[in-house]
Amino acid sequence: MLGGTVVSATGAVEADVLVEGERILAVVARGSALARDFAAGADTVIDAANRLVVPGGIDPHTHMERPFGGTFSADSFETGSRAAAFGGTTTIIDFAIQSRGSSLAEGLEAWQVKADGRCAVDYGFHLIVSDVDESSLTEMDALIGEGVTSFKLFMAYPGVFYSDDGAILQAMQRAAGNGGTVMMHAENGIAIDVLVAQALARGESNPRFHASTRPSLLEGEATHRAIQLARVAGAPVYFVHLSATEALAEVVAARDAGLNVFAETCPQYLFLSADELARPGFEGAKYVCSPPLRPVEHQAAMWRGLVTNDLSVVSTDHCPFCFSEQKELGAGDFSRIPNGLPGVEHRMDLIHQGVVDGRIRLERWVELCSTTPARMFGLYPRKGVVAPGADADLVVYDPAAHQRLSAASHHMAVDYSAYQGFELTGRCEVVLSRGRVVVENGEYVGVAGHGKFLQRSTNQYLV
Ligand code: DUC
Ligand code: ZN
Ligand code: ZN
Numbered sequence: 001m002l003g004g005t006v007v008s009a010t011g012a013v014e015a016d017v018l019v020e021g022e023r024i025l026a027v028v029a030r031g032s033a034l035a036r037d038f039a040a041g042a043d044t045v046i047d048a049a050n051r052l053v054v055p056g057g058i059d060p061h062t063h064m065e066r067p068f069g070g071t072f073s074a075d076s077f078e079t080g081s082r083a084a085a086f087g088g089t090t091t092i093i094d095f096a097i098q099s100r101g102s103s104l105a106e107g108l109e110a111w112q113v114k115a116d117g118r119c120a121v122d123y124g125f126h127l128i129v130s131d132v133d134e135s136s137l138t139e140m141d142a143l144i145g146e147g148v149t150s151f152k153l154f155m156a157y158p159g160v161f162y163s164d165d166g167a168i169l170q171a172m173q174r175a176a177g178n179g180g181t182v183m184m185h186a187e188n189g190i191a192i193d194v195l196v197a198q199a200l201a202r203g204e205s206n207p208r209f210h211a212s213t214r215p216s217l218l219e220g221e222a223t224h225r226a227i228q229l230a231r232v233a234g235a236p237v238y239f240v241h242l243s244a245t246e247a248l249a250e251v252v253a254a255r256d257a258g259l260n261v262f263a264e265t266c267p268q269y270l271f272l273s274a275d276e277l278a279r280p281g282f283e284g285a286k287y288v289c290s291p292p293l294r295p296v297e298h299q300a301a302m303w304r305g306l307v308t309n310d311l312s313v314v315s316t317d318h319c320p321f322c323f324s325e326q327k328e329l330g331a332g333d334f335s336r337i338p339n340g341l342p343g344v345e346h347r348m349d350l351i352h353q354g355v356v357d358g359r360i361r362l363e364r365w366v367e368l369c370s371t372t373p374a375r376m377f378g379l380y381p382r383k384g385v386v387a388p389g390a391d392a393d394l395v396v397y398d399p400a401a402h403q404r405l406s407a408a409s410h411h412m413a414v415d416y417s418a419y420q421g422f423e424l425t426g427r428c429e430v431v432l433s434r435g436r437v438v439v440e441n442g443e444y445v446g447v448a449g450h451g452k453f454l455q456r457s458t459n460q461y462l463v
Contacts, residue, residue, distance in 0.1 A: 147455025
């Protein structure tokens with residue numbers, strides 16, 4: 001890969017990247033004799049002149065074929081991982097689910113079967129723990145040995161995924177002992193269920209009431225409580241899909257106190273607001289996700305959190321449901337609208353737009369979308385960096401290309417785009433997964449099944 005600007009979390013250098021097999025062999029000063037000789041004998045030479053060369057993106061929060069409210073998210077591992085590749089994401093970490101009454105191992109096995117032989121890019125799993133009891137706590141230890149080192153708990157969804165404070169404390173205590181990381185969905189679900197029932201009783205059934213019944217204060221409250229439980233347990237905690245100013249303030253305070261508290265946000269909380277939920281008719285259903293889109297003022301706080309590193313990862317929470325027939329399950333009752341937005345294809349481009357708009361630096365883009373997710377979820381230095389020995393997951397990125405996002409041109413298996421009409425500067429040109437070109441000139445040239453399961457080590461940020 002000759003002539004590009006190689007960008008890492010710490011800087012950008014003019015360099016050629018030499019790949020042998022599945023790995024990066026060397027990164028050498030641009031135009032060196034070494035690179036020229038290597039290129040002369042190479043099978044493929046990719047011209048990266050006037051392009052950025054960045055490590056493949058790592059999206060640590062996706063939901064392919066996820067059951068929700070009587071339906072399944074619309075992307076399979078095949079279509080979703082292909083869409084990820086189009087957008088320069090070469091690793092996804094999806095959430096396997098422990099069904100109530102089943103074991104964690106059964107949940108993991110079910111998701112391994114869904115993904116095996118289908119993925120365009122490499123993948124790993126977190127586990128959603130639905131029953132916290134002696135047997136699931138013991139299983140957490142074994143899973144860490146199998147490379148599943150992070151466990152999601154919910155403070156929302158009573159009767160479904162909800163864990164009470166005692167269950168959360170026990171899971172955190174276990175994680176404190178075995179090196180696991182608890183990932184938290186921090187919304188006070190008990191209070192939310194009261195607000196939802198009251199709204200429906202008043203006849204408030206439109207999608208916009210999804211936001212008003214899940215106020216940001218209840219994300220802030222749950223975030224505060226989870227941090228105190230983590231302190232009692234002496235465990236790290238990682239907040240998924242952080243959306244609210246109040247929640248961010250809790251994370252900032254905890255990090256200022258030196259605690260192992262981490263958080264991600266998602267493009268929808270940076271670019272979209274609760275106004276979308278008030279679109280005419282039932283259109284707002286396209287924007288129903290949890291936590292909900294927030295009033296527009298929260299966006300600036302999220303961007304600031306990315307700059308200060310109180311938000312250290314951007315994931316997508318990709319959980320697509322078609323408008324037709326899936327989102328429509330909630331016509332007449334917003335609480336039945338499947339929660340989730342499509343986004344896995346657009347994360348790298350949307351956050352790059354943050355660079356174009358002067359909100360974050362170029363290196364920070366790479367750090368947020370690749371390097372930090374790799375370290376947070378035990379994949380570094382195999383992933384997340386362009387360096388000798390790392391997997392050759394590489395993106396040749398044209399920072400000046402223009403594109404317009406649209407359901408007509410995206411590759412996700414969903415009938416609408418949450419970012420319809422967005423004009424962005426920057427686009428992936430060539431994408432390699434472990435040395436194999438998977439996307440080139442707007443075409444998918446990979447194969448389903450190229451992507452392999454990744455055994456991860458534990459969080460590399462813990463102090
Ligand atoms: N939480 C997620 O992380 N994804 C989809 C829905 C939810 O509540
Ligand atoms: Zn969640
Ligand atoms: Zn999610």
